[in-house]
Ligand SMILES: Nc1nc2c(c(=O)[nH]1)N[C@H]1C(S)=C(S)[C@@H](COP(=O)(O)O)O[C@H]1N2
């Protein structure tokens with residue numbers, strides 16, 4: 001017996017790239033099955049490293065347009081009724097490297113979509129904390145501040161708090177990993193990962209966005225008109241075939257084509273797969289549970305004759321949005 005389990009030495013999935021310089025590392029989607037990302041393989045994105053935080057010294061301050069400005073410790077948060085939710089976190093830079101440089105050796109599931117991961121999160125609905133501090137009706141935006149070296153801050157519409165935002169402290173059965181925000185992080189299901197502020201230490205309620213550098217110089221969408229769109233929180237529907245995938249080698253015969261689909265708008269309704277470059281499409285099987293703003297695993301059997309075959313997948317979400325080619 002052993003105190004902690006280890007993977008078989010024949011199984012060596014790895015995030016990448018790794019090192020002190022890298023501000024992000026991608027999840028090895030091609031090595032994973034099902035929908036839950038093992039916590040030690042959850043992608044990482046941090047703008048100023050991973051702080052080491054002693055939970056006994058960490059607090060969450062909520063102030064601004066509230067009746068009762070308050071300070072919460074981790075133990076305080078754990079006294080609230082908690083919820084458990086399975087959700088994807090996706091960086092809005094997901095696939096950036098591959099879209100910029102779509103060379104064969106770059107086009108792996110990890111490089112094309114590994115800035116996303118899916119976990120079971122445990123925490124308190126933000127609306128409960130806002131009720132506890134007496135959020136004022138005129139508050140329409142709140143600021144979330146992280147306790148890392150760059151003190152990352154994002155402005156979020158208060159409506160998200162009354163929808164499905166959470167302050168989470170556990171992930172896949174254990175406390176958050178340091179890279180994921182230990183001891184607590186904001187989780188905004190379906191919204192760009194950047195807004196899910198890690199190492200959360202302060203929430204301030206107000207009436208307009210704070211225009212932090214993460215919503216002015218960064219995390220804006222350049223438009224053809226030469227202007228930039230700000231606050232594009234919701235992530236579009238997406239799917240990716242994770243197997244077979246480059247640089248894997250497959251033999252002729254029956255194969256499973258399998259992959260992941262998700263959308264920031266709710267549930268995946270349909271995933272179609274083409275094996276002839278988009279001339280014809282067939283519905284893939286969606287493996288339950290099909291959850292809102294979470295990975296959905298799909299698969300379809302394929303009898304490969306050994307001839308060149310171009311595989312595509314296409315997701316449709318519950319709003320009718322169809323993933324573009
Ligand atoms: N405090 C803080 N929160 C942060 C970040 C950060 O650098 N500092 N990075 C953001 C970005 S850009 C993303 S995509 C997600 C990544 O979450 P993960 O590292 O748990 O995968 O966290 C967000 N929250």
Ligand SMILES: [Mo]
Nearest residue numbers: 045091092194
């Ligand atoms: Mo990100």
